[in-house]
Amino acid sequence: MIRHLEEQNLEHAFYQLADRLIDSLHAGEHLTINLDSERSQFTRFNNAKVRQSGVVADGNVTISLIYNQREAYAEFPFTGDREIDLTYATASLNYLRQEVAQIPENPYLVIPENQGSSREVYQGNLLPPEEAIATILAPINQIDFTGFYASGSIIRASANSAGQRHWFATDSFFVDYSMFVQTNSGEKAVKGIYAGKDWHTEDYQAQIARSQQQSIALQRPSKTIARGQYRTYFAPAASSELLSFLAWSVGEASFQQGSSALLKLKNQERILSPLLSLSENFSYGNVPRFNNLGEVAPEYLPIINNGKLVNSLVSSRSAKEYGKEANGASGGESMRSPEVGAGNLAEANILQQLDTGLYLSNLHYLNWSDRTGGRITGMTRYACFWVEDGEFISPIENLRFDDSIYDFLGDNLEDLTNFREFIPDTGTYEKRSLGGILVPGMLARKFTFTL
Incomplete structure (x- = not known):
């Protein structure tokens, strides 16, 4: 519920920022505003131990200004704080007004249109952050397990000066891992990945079991294959x-x-x-x-x-x-x-x-x-x-x-x-x-x- 409220606050803050920018446009100017944002848990594993773990809350806004058949772009961080974001946005828009006057005309420029708005939110069943590490390492038995876990919500949004608005948010995760084994011919590895929106422990454990079976097979003498x-x-x-x-x-x-x-x-x-x-x-x-x-x-x-x-x-x-x-x-x-x-x-x-x-x-x-x-x-x-x-x-x-x-x-x-x-x-x-x-x-x- 808390994460859902945070996303709603971000959505409100983004559209409020977009409205302020669009209201400040001069005659003949067109603007597109895009948001990339995420709330993600990241954990790195090395030798079946946690090497690094943390949470990232990040966002960036890209604005595209079109004027007189010319276009320029700028990007700035999105914090969700109205005053801070507006300061970044206003400075970026003023910068683009200077830049766009120096850019050659683009004969294939696409002017923003309003083809309708949308809002899509896909909520998954992710591992609770406090349970993730123990759940991932639970089926690992005496294996050099090295990998990367990422989980959380990713947001993409868009608004333009023609009045069009889009909001997209989705939950996702992946465990991208390798299992290393020592053999007579050196170190070898099995690679695997488990990903989706809904975590199912039994599916993850079954995949780890398959990888462990392959790691056992890897310890046999290698065969050189002719072209x-x-x-x-x-x-x-x-x-x-x-x-x-x-x-x-x-x-x-x-x-x-x-x-x-x-x-x-x-x-x-x-x-x-x-x-x-x-x-x-x-x-x-x-x-x-x-x-x-x-x-x-x-x-x-x-x-x-x-x-x-x-x-x-x-x-x-x-x-x-x-x-x-x-x-x-x-x-x-x-x-x-x-x-x-x-x-x-x-x-x-x-x-x-x-x-x-x-x-x-x-x-x-x-x-x-x-x-x-x-x-x-x-x-x-x-x-x-x-x-x-x-x-x-x-x-x-x-x-x-x-x-x-x-x-x-x-x-x-x-x-x-x-x-x-x-x-x-x-x-x-x-x-x-x-x-x-x-x-x-x-x-x-x-x-x-x-x-």
């Missing part, structure tokens, strides 16, 4: 790394400029598997539907449907520049709440279906090796195993891969799991990130490893 193509299963954490590349490749500007990795799919030069569907779905309440301009995206938008590209993300700027219809995309035109459709592969049948090949739990260092060709390169990481006849045989030494989305998500995609996991964005640089990707695991008939 080549192998049947490969990607656990959801691994598939999220690959599938996120699709979510960054569906912007209209990248199609128009010829830089999208999915350009060949759009031009029907290459195809993807009919098993693959990718959508933008805001119904989970992980991120706000409104962007930095206050424009609201559809609650659900299919992007790839059964292997076919059916929509792109179109920002207002791209709509102006290329004569398209905007659909509430952010300026960067990347997906903000992506989900990949599930398949038919049951968890209990994964190893049997894989039969002989590679089981990859995690990937890292991913990059495009040929963006327009859809080729991705990267490395295996953490608990990855060689499997024979449906049985774990040994962990593997790290491998580099290089393969095309048109192959491993095309003819070589054999199945997707019938369960999905939410892999959150765990970034905390400057502020706790929102969102993530909802993905299944996936089984590829062939995947190319280069060394």
Whole structure:
């Protein structure tokens, strides 16, 4: 109840500040005001002990001033104290008035509009702060457990001089951890993540148990895999790394400029598997539907449907520049709440279906090796195993891969799991990130490893 009242006070303070700024505008000026705020508990663990713990209450306001076809931005801290915030805001607005006169005109500038207001609040069932540390460490048995726990409320809000207002608040948490074990070939690790809005101790403990089982398997002698193509299963954490590349490749500007990795799919030069569907779905309440301009995206938008590209993300700027219809995309035109459709592969049948090949739990260092060709390169990481006849045989030494989305998500995609996991964005640089990707695991008939 106390936290709910604090959020209501912040909401009132933000809109009061926005009204004061808008009332002070001169003729011909347009203003957009955005708020990023959070109330978060952070705890770092090292060797199953608390290294650092605390609570962060933070907020920043960004204002964008448009005048005479020019635009400038400024950011200042948001305290919730009316007088302090107004002092920062007034100084920032006066500064922008000087800056905007020196900036070149932008022919694709988007003037703020009032397309309706919204208010969305998603309350979860988070661990009480005083119970969090004990609950997280309870199932850890003689394991070098290192990780990071973040939990609390994240707020995004927007107002503009056309009268539009949006308020979004959501509860979320994640435990991002690694379990280290000593082996004959050195230290190795299992990585895991447990995240959501509602904490379920039994689910967390089950995940820790799976990670501990993998850590035992890691102590077997490692196998060096020769370069080549192998049947490969990607656990959801691994598939999220690959599938996120699709979510960054569906912007209209990248199609128009010829830089999208999915350009060949759009031009029907290459195809993807009919098993693959990718959508933008805001119904989970992980991120706000409104962007930095206050424009609201559809609650659900299919992007790839059964292997076919059916929509792109179109920002207002791209709509102006290329004569398209905007659909509430952010300026960067990347997906903000992506989900990949599930398949038919049951968890209990994964190893049997894989039969002989590679089981990859995690990937890292991913990059495009040929963006327009859809080729991705990267490395295996953490608990990855060689499997024979449906049985774990040994962990593997790290491998580099290089393969095309048109192959491993095309003819070589054999199945997707019938369960999905939410892999959150765990970034905390400057502020706790929102969102993530909802993905299944996936089984590829062939995947190319280069060394």
